[in-house]
Amino acid sequence: MALSDVREKPAARPEAARRLEQVKDKVAACIQCGTCSASCPNAEFMDMTPRRMWRALLAGRVETVFLSQTFILCASCYMCTLRCPRGLPLTWAMAGLKQAAFSLYPDRFRRSALFYRAFMDNIRQYGRVREMEMMTRYFLALKHPLVPLGYTSMGIRLMAKHKLHLRLPSAGPGRLAPLFDRAGRQEG
Amino acid sequence: MDYLYYPGCSLEGTAMEYDRSCRALSGALGMALVEISDWTCCGATAARCVDELLSVVLPARNLALAEKTDPGIDILVPCSACYLNLETARETIRTDPVMRNRVNQILAPDNLVVTGSNRVRHLLDVLSRDGAADQVAARAGTNMADLVIAPYYGCQCLRPFHEFDDPELPRSMDRLIRATGAQVLEWDMGGTCCGAATATTRPGVGQALVGQILAGAKDADAVVTVCPMCQMNLERFQPEPVPVLYLPQFLGLAMGLSSKALGCGLNLSDVRPVVIRGAP
Numbered sequence: 001m002a003l004s005d006v007r008e009k010p011a012a013r014p015e016a017a018r019r020l021e022q023v024k025d026k027v028a029a030c031i032q033c034g035t036c037s038a039s040c041p042n043a044e045f046m047d048m049t050p051r052r053m054w055r056a057l058l059a060g061r062v063e064t065v066f067l068s069q070t071f072i073l074c075a076s077c078y079m080c081t082l083r084c085p086r087g088l089p090l091t092w093a094m095a096g097l098k099q100a101a102f103s104l105y106p107d108r109f110r111r112s113a114l115f116y117r118a119f120m121d122n123i124r125q126y127g128r129v130r131e132m133e134m135m136t137r138y139f140l141a142l143k144h145p146l147v148p149l150g151y152t153s154m155g156i157r158l159m160a161k162h163k164l165h166l167r168l169p170s171a172g173p174g175r176l177a178p179l180f181d182r183a184g185r186q187e188g
Numbered sequence: 189m190d191y192l193y194y195p196g197c198s199l200e201g202t203a204m205e206y207d208r209s210c211r212a213l214s215g216a217l218g219m220a221l222v223e224i225s226d227w228t229c230c231g232a233t234a235a236r237c238v239d240e241l242l243s244v245v246l247p248a249r250n251l252a253l254a255e256k257t258d259p260g261i262d263i264l265v266p267c268s269a270c271y272l273n274l275e276t277a278r279e280t281i282r283t284d285p286v287m288r289n290r291v292n293q294i295l296a297p298d299n300l301v302v303t304g305s306n307r308v309r310h311l312l313d314v315l316s317r318d319g320a321a322d323q324v325a326a327r328a329g330t331n332m333a334d335l336v337i338a339p340y341y342g343c344q345c346l347r348p349f350h351e352f353d354d355p356e357l358p359r360s361m362d363r364l365i366r367a368t369g370a371q372v373l374e375w376d377m378g379g380t381c382c383g384a385a386t387a388t389t390r391p392g393v394g395q396a397l398v399g400q401i402l403a404g405a406k407d408a409d410a411v412v413t414v415c416p417m418c419q420m421n422l423e424r425f426q427p428e429p430v431p432v433l434y435l436p437q438f439l440g441l442a443m444g445l446s447s448k449a450l451g452c453g454l455n456l457s458d459v460r461p462v463v464i465r466g467a468p
């Protein structure tokens with residue numbers, strides 16, 4: 001994808017643009033002290049440290065933010081939120097970036113986006129997570145024959161302990177579908 | 189009834205031994221747990237990354253169920269991610285009238301109302317502050333005496349809400365572990381991150397973080413946890429085998445509960461070195 005596409009995208013999706021503005025507001029008071037980067041357990045795996053990502057975001061360099069893996073690698077450990085001297089809700093800001101990224105760039109963040117989608121569909125259908133069926137649907141949606149292999153050994157260990165149950169998927173409208181629909185309508 | 193109980197989805201699947209041991213230990217401590225009837229998923233980490241409103245509505249539905257059947261009773265939550273979601277929703281409902289209204293409109297057709305009046309408490313909060321240590325000490329023998337235990341807390345029971353412990357250098361498990369007669373490993377990694385869900389999408393991350401944590405715990409005979417996600421990661425990425433148990437499993441074993449009742453056969457790590465110290 002060309003950078004220009006990336007730059008134009010937020011404007012083309014008002015909902016994601018609004019989400020992005022909310023994230024910006026959350027971190028607007030950043031003083032670039034670097035405490036968040038120094039506190040982050042995953043900083044060494046990120047191509048850009050959290051501090052630099054916040055600066056890029058506030059400077060309007062949205063493409064830089066979304067070309068990075070920084071927010072995707074946030075494990076929600078809340079250490080930066082706890083320590084930020086400005087008291088900024090950084091972990092939630094990271095989640096807000098994930099939300100915006102999944103709707104703006106479904107291709108680039110396909111794996112994570114599909115994973116979360118499979119998860120939410122599972123709750124909508126059953127009210128509770130049925131791990132086995134959720135993972136199956138995720139792999140089917142991924143259409144990538146090799147990815148499940150990475151999970152196979154774990155799956156076998158879990159099945160040996162009878163922790164993963166194969167249950168017949170049930171059709172029908174879904175246990176929490178009315179609740180999801182009401183929430184969806186309210187958000188417009 | 190003493191506590192309402194919200195097990196959450198993990199405790200019905202990959203973390204069933206956490207569920208079993210919570211119930212068994214509570215029974216032994218004389219705490220009555222009543223499961224919230226008809227509870228549903230709290231949204232885990234996914235809801236917040238997909239839809240902000242649903243990330244409040246999903247946990248709020250469970251708070252509303254609790255308020256309806258048992259107003260004022262504390263909700264006990266063993267899973268740290270569920271605890272965080274339920275507590276975050278409770279805070280939002282109590283402090284943000286606009287959001288409270290929106291959520292209640294969505295819940296209304298199901299005859300539910302949420303005000304956030306029931307407290308939400310992590311299992312570790314309840315065990316460390318409601319007098320469990322004395323009871324454990326009264327019933328523990330000397331079997332655990334020469335064991336060194338590494339208390340591993342993870343993140344989300346400590347942060348961002350530090351309701352019952354220091355969010356960086358937690359100590360709330362110390363008294364409970366000592367009550368069994370075992371020693372507590374002195375270390376500063378109990379509140380560090382295991383990688384949580386990023387370990388699922390990026391196994392390399394989990395491997396590195398868990399490797400550091402378990403290296404820090406190398407002088408311990410076992411690690412105890414209070415979160416299904418931590419437990420899974422610590423068991424999955426072991427460079428060398430080490431027993432990892434849920435805290436209520438360990439406390440239960442020390443009190444002489446049967447390893448079967450505590451679900452000790454279900455752990456993915458080999459926990460026999462600790463189990464043989466307990467009752468046959």
Ligand code: SF4
Binds near residue numbers: 027034035037084085
């Ligand atoms: S810790 Fe807070 S103020 Fe400091 S760089 Fe990070 S976000 Fe900015």
Ligand code: SF4
Binds near residue numbers: 042050075077079
């Ligand atoms: S919450 Fe996310 S960004 Fe903040 S320190 Fe933890 S992993 Fe890093």
